Amino acid sequence: MLEDSPGNRLYLRLVETALEDSIVTDDEASILRVLSHALGVQPSDTAFCISIAKGDERSPFENDESLLEMPMGSVSTYQSALIAALDDEVITEDEWALLDHLRQLIGIQPDQHGMIEEAIHAMSEVDEQGRKRLERLERFMTVCPFA
Numbered sequence: 001m002l003e004d005s006p007g008n009r010l011y012l013r014l015v016e017t018a019l020e021d022s023i024v025t026d027d028e029a030s031i032l033r034v035l036s037h038a039l040g041v042q043p044s045d046t047a048f049c050i051s052i053a054k055g056d057e058r059s060p061f062e063n064d065e066s067l068l069e070m071p072m073g074s075v076s077t078y079q080s081a082l083i084a085a086l087d088d089e090v091i092t093e094d095e096w097a098l099l100d101h102l103r104q105l106i107g108i109q110p111d112q113h114g115m116i117e118e119a120i121h122a123m124s125e126v127d128e129q130g131r132k133r134l135e136r137l138e139r140f141m142t143v144c145p146f147a
Contacts, residue, residue: 002048002060007039009061010105011046015053017101018094027085027095034084035102038077074106079116086120 002008014035018028036046051057081102085095103113 002045002052004061005040007041008045008049010102011036011039011041012049012052012059012061013105014098014102015046015049017098019050019053020097021094025092025094027088027092028098030087031081031084031095031098034080035077038080075108075112075116078102078106078108078113079120082113082116083120086117 002012011032015032018024018032024032032046035041036043041049048057052059078099081099085091085099091099102108108116
């Protein structure tokens with residue numbers, strides 16, 4: 001059973017967005033993987049959310065419109081998703097749809113998005129050890145599980 005938490009509700013809504021066209025691209029999957037870590041969604045819960053979004057399982061949430069309270073670190077969660085989208089320097093239409101929905105759900109304003117994107121671009125694409133932004137983000141999230 002999927003725990004009724006803000007992170008799980010938000011993740012389910014985003015999986016539903018990614019599956020609107022019945023296909024989850026590699027880029028969308030990368031963003032969803034980063035978001036599952038950032039939101040504290042358990043691996044078994046990510047699979048259950050996919051089953052719900054596909055219509056194979058019934059949602060355990062009675063009021064899907066309410067996300068309760070937003071998880072702490074919503075801006076950093078959005079930034080993590082944007083880093084994942086920008087890792088290949090191109091944001092596809094599917095990625096934009098997912099990011100836009102996330103931005104709406106957590107209340108990120110367009111000007112805030114612009115500032116976050118500028119900060120990400122200011123980071124070097126590859127660090128001195130040759131690691132890309134997404135690899136560094138995943139390493140950080142592994143070391144700091146609260147991120």
